[in-house]
Amino acid sequence: MIFINKDVRLKVVLLLLVVTINQSVAQKKAGVENSVFWEVSGNGLAQPSYLFGTFHLMSHRYADSLTQVSSRFAAAKTHVSEILLDSTMSGKMMTAAQLEGTTLDRLLTPEQFKQTNDWLQELSGYDLKMFNSINPMTIQVLLTALLQQRHYPLDPIKDIAMDLYFQQRAAKEGKQLIGLETFDDQIHAIFGQFTYERQAQLLVATVAEKDKALTELKSMNKLYREGRLTQLETLMADQVYTPKEAAVMLDNRNKKWMQQLPGIFRQQSTFVAVGALHLAGENGLVMLLRNAGYTVKPLLTK
Template identity: 35%
Template sequence: MKNILSVITIALLSIFTTNAQKLENSTLWKIEGNGLEKASYLFGTIHITCDATLDEDVKKALDETSQIVLEIDMDDPSMQSKMMQGMYMKDGKKLKDLVSESDYIAIDSLFKNNMGMSVKMLENVKPFFLTAMLYPKLIDCSMQSFEAELMKVAKEQGEEIKGLETIEDQLKVFDEIPYKAQAQDLARSAKDNLAYDKASFAKMLEVYKNEDITAMIEMMNDENFTSVSEHQDELLDKRNENWIPRIGEFAKVQSTFFGVGAGHLAGEKGVINLLRQAGYTVTAVIE
């Protein structure tokens, strides 16, 4: 169960995306001005990957900063228990209530084939978390994450990980998005045994490798992922807006390395543009 919860934690981060406006191809950005005594850095991560090796410019930025802030405080000892509490649907809802009988059979088969267990054991889990359990099956390698690498750096440097929001904030999003929309995505994945999802994720990994944060976001508007494409206000926009004053508070106290999903960076309502609107100078760090 602990491994499943770890996968879900990473997957929680992965789903959040937004609309895009073209920016330089870079996942590392420098934040200056607006009263900051020292520069801070904003790094766009991808939460599930085959290779989470940190580039030299990212390592340099980590050396130049004195604290690391991620989307959530991932070394919070109470995070696993909070995750357990937030996994389940409200009002006694079950997966069978959300999909047709044929779709349910397809989903059950998907879980038996990929997880070695029947979905009947997870009837009241939110459909998004059921999908999240399957994320490691989208790549043909051992799953790595940049968040894990950043946490290693924090430990080496004796720094405590901090968060822009709480795990409760993130879990709440999946009560705002209709369970039926979440279940629709899961049923679609089941019908071709994750084939479409694997192809889409392979493309995303390539786009991320090229540091094309605009293209990365644009492809996440895929209508085949209903719970993402139709609910980006909850998934991203509102959260980005909430983050801006918190980023400012952290950066004014000390030079900070912010690590958030690359899907948060670009777009009219992306973190880069919102920081610029708030008076900060945000520039791409390009090798």
């Protein structure tokens, strides 16, 4: 993205990698208790490990204010995240976001292109023509990030996205770093399963209901700060993804991660930070770990 510097671009890449996925619950499921922070023990573990549900649009300063989260993080020997981020991610994501064989103005009708352009200009001052070679899913997530920045502004240089912050802090403190999936895994979940036409449908639906998008974003910020996981899950049930799409983006990934987490937990105390909605529902990590025989209890964040 030519209009933002390198540091900000990496934060947008982080959003592209994880925000879309964590807005993908397509049906209501069995809930778990209201918390975004959990202790995992029992089932032969010598020491407890921890699950923390992040909000990818919030900064490290909010994470630092969560005293109980911070203390458990400091004590853990291993840090686990969805994907290990590095300086190569920006270029990789921009390559993956490029359209092949078409352009955005061909995928959208003139009126749809104008409506999307008007909203982008309102939020950023930039023209959609600058992004005519970028796929619709990327534009949709960019609009969400810009909407968050408009109403919950962060310093684009000083503030660090929450997930990236935990990784950087873990590296500084000498913790073992583990990513649960690869860049290619996440690219498939975000882009690979969607045709360009389906991506365009999702973008158009978001733009057509931009007032609803703002209402939901404000609710999401409030519910997350209050630790109301079940209400976050219910809010996300109104999203437009099909059950099959949601399974690829969320449930299937949780089940794949469960093939790795027990072995990681057996080694040493671990702090897992993944998008909050990966913890919710009958196919969320909390329930999957309980079904595997672990004791998973909610903790206060402060």
